[in-house]
Amino acid sequence: MRKTMERPLNLKHFFLMFLLLFTFTTFAQDEEEGGYGDYVPxxxxxxxxxxxxxxxxxxxxxxxxxxxxxxxxxxxxxxxxxxxxxxxxxxxxxxxxxxxxxxxxxxxxxxxxxxxxxxxxxxxxxxxxxxxxxxEMPKPEPKVDVAAAPAADAQGGGGISTEIVLGLLAVVLLVLSVILYLVNKTLNRFAEVNGIPVRADKPKGKPIWVAFAENQFLVLVAVVFLLLAVAWGGYGFLMQVGVDQGYAPIQPIHYSHRIHAGENQIECKYCHSSARVSKHSGIPSLNVCMNCHKQIAEVAPETQAEGEKEYGVDYNAEIQKLYEATGWDTSTQSFTGDTKPVKWIRIHNLPDFAYFNHAQHVTVGQIDCQTCHGPVETYEIQKQYAPLTMGWCINCHRETNIKVEGNAYYEKIHEELSKKYDVDQLTAAEMGGLECGKCHY
Known part of the structure; x- marks a missing residue:
């Protein structure tokens, strides 16, 4: 029986193998670069x-x-x-x-x-x-900050770092100093050989502090100026005692007014609801936070990247602190009952002898929160905007007009006081806002 040989591989076989390999590679790239991944109708x-x-x-x-x-x-x-x-x-x-x-x-x-x-x-x-x-769109990967890439290259060897440039400049300065020294030494030696006289140093005069001490007028002026500076500085320092303007402590759970009141336009009194009816604005309960954060367990990747780059804050980690404090279990979407108190740091704190009522200003006076607390919708970290001193409050009372529309009591008293002060608009001061007993009792 004649023995048959297997058909050798020809160009057609290689072409088919190449086509299959190309198809598989293209499909794999599609999986990596985009598309839905798994089968989608x-x-x-x-x-x-x-x-x-x-x-x-x-x-x-x-x-x-x-x-x-x-x-x-x-x-x-x-x-x-x-x-x-x-x-x-x-x-x-x-x-x-x-x-x-x-x-x-x-x-x-x-x-x-x-x-x-x-x-x-x-x-x-x-x-x-x-x-x-x-x-069904694939989960987006965290974005890489392109602007930070050049800096990373510089530190990682992709470019010339600042330390190398400064080192080279230091070496150049050292070389120039050595050259200047050698040139000066050579010129002095050349002058000595050729009999050229070299200018000698001038004789030293009195030290400047001795000359100053001998001038009685300058001493008197300096003493008077020093006493005035000490008095002015001491007065300014004592006037700042108890004034915490600009105080911005780091809270146990980071809260961005910029995101909540600014970007998401959450009304101030949604969280600080007691400001409408109470002396105090109150610290909102964490249950108020959970009204939204039962669903918002993480922020958008671009917001997270911005927080880490601009403010050094991991927003997602702060949300987890909120869940830990309230005992919220994300896997079961329920409260476990295992809660932990949050030790908030108070920012605004008036002396005990000063009386201030939020409801009187917010509800009756219809004063905007930003008047006293500043543009909180732009604050990443909440701070004390105003000095909250007696003078600051009095100036506000002198400049703020009373809104009497729709208030029969104010309309009646407005008519009498308008004749007394000969004005069309009455300020809080003219309504008794400067009386000591209004704020001190």
């Missing part, structure tokens, strides 16, 4: 994730996160876990699906503590596809 992959983001933030973000559990489960890769037809029914009316006895719906409802999901009959399939397109 075509209707979702081709949907508009930008519109989906708007819908998600307005309808879903209160209970769901993309990559972490919240009141409801994390939604990323939900298209892997559920069929599209089922998702359409569940999102439009979950309770109806549960009542129909659907096993997946019932299991999900019981697994998440029987928390009812809102119905969204206004959403069509296109809207749901857009939401799912946004949900």
């Amino acid at each position: 075509e209707v979702v992959a081709n949907a508009d994730d930008a519109k989906g983001k708007e819908l998600f933030n307005s309808l879903c973000a209160a209970c769901h996160k993309r990559y972490k559990n919240a009141t409801g489960p994390a939604l990323h890769k939900v298209t892997d876990r559920r069929e599209m037809d089922w998702l359409y029914k569940w999102i439009v009316n979950s309770q109806e699906l549960i009542k129909s006895g659907d096993s997946q719906a019932v299991q999900l409802y019981e697994e998440w503590n029987k928390v009812a999901m809102n119905a969204y009959p206004q959403l069509g399939e296109e809207d749901i596809n857009n939401i799912l397109a946004y949900v």
Whole structure:
């Protein structure tokens, strides 16, 4: 029997192998550089994730996160876990699906503590596809600060560091000093050889302090100036006793008024609610913080990067301190009861003999919080803006007009006092705001 040979590899085989290798490499690169990664239904992959983001933030973000559990489960890769037809029914009316006895719906409802999901009959399939397109986007990696790259290169050997430049300048200065010394020495030797006289040093006069001590007028002027400087400095120092303007202590949990009152425009009296009705503005309970932070467990990557670069603050770590103090368990989305007190550091502190009522100024006087506390919406770290001295308060009373509209008592007294002071607008001072008993009792 004739022995047959196996067909040797030819160019066609190499071409097919190359094509398979190229296809596999391209697919792997697509996995790394973008795309959704795992399989996503075509209707979702081709949907508009930008519109989906708007819908998600307005309808879903209160209970769901993309990559972490919240009141409801994390939604990323939900298209892997559920069929599209089922998702359409569940999102439009979950309770109806549960009542129909659907096993997946019932299991999900019981697994998440029987928390009812809102119905969204206004959403069509296109809207749901857009939401799912946004949900299925891969988790973004933390952004690298491009501006910090040159500095890192300089320190890591990618460029010339400042220390090297300063070292080179020091060496050049040393070399120039040596050259100047040698030139001077050579010129002196040349003058000596050629009989050229070298100028001798001038005779030394009296030390300047001796000449000053012998001049009685200068001594008198200096003594008077010194006494005035000591008196002025002492007066200024004593007037600052008890004045803590600019005091900005580091709190046990960092709170950024810039982000809360500034970027998110949270009204001051939402947190400091007692300022409307009480003498004190009060420190808000941590439960007020948890109204929002049950859902906000981490900040946006760009906000986190800004906090670390500009202020040296890790916002996500501070949120974890809040959870630890309130006993909030992010895995079960419930309070454990294991709470810890937060030792806040007081910033504004009036003397005991001075009376100040927040409600009288905020509610009755309708004074803006920024009048006394400054532009808090721009503060990363809260500080005492005003000196809070007696003179500062009196000047405010002299300059602030009373708002009498809609107040029958003020309208009556305004008519009498307007005739007395011959003015159209009455200030707090003219209404008795300078009487000692108003603030001291």
